Amino acid sequence: MQYVLSQLPHPARVRRVHVGVHPTVPELRRALADALELGRRLPRGAGEADVMLVNAL
DSSP states (O other): OHHHHHTSOSSOOOOOOOOOSSOOHHHHHHHHHHHTTOGGGOOSSHHHHHHHHHHHO
């Protein structure tokens, strides 16, 4: 993994997201929102939350 990260153009913003072994989709959304520092602004609706995460990425 370190090799792949080293191949990214510099300066690349890299965040590691730690999730459990079998995370649910809502758990993945929350982990990504936390890593992207979106805080509690993540909408409750799945579609709206996904759009927010995609835009942040």
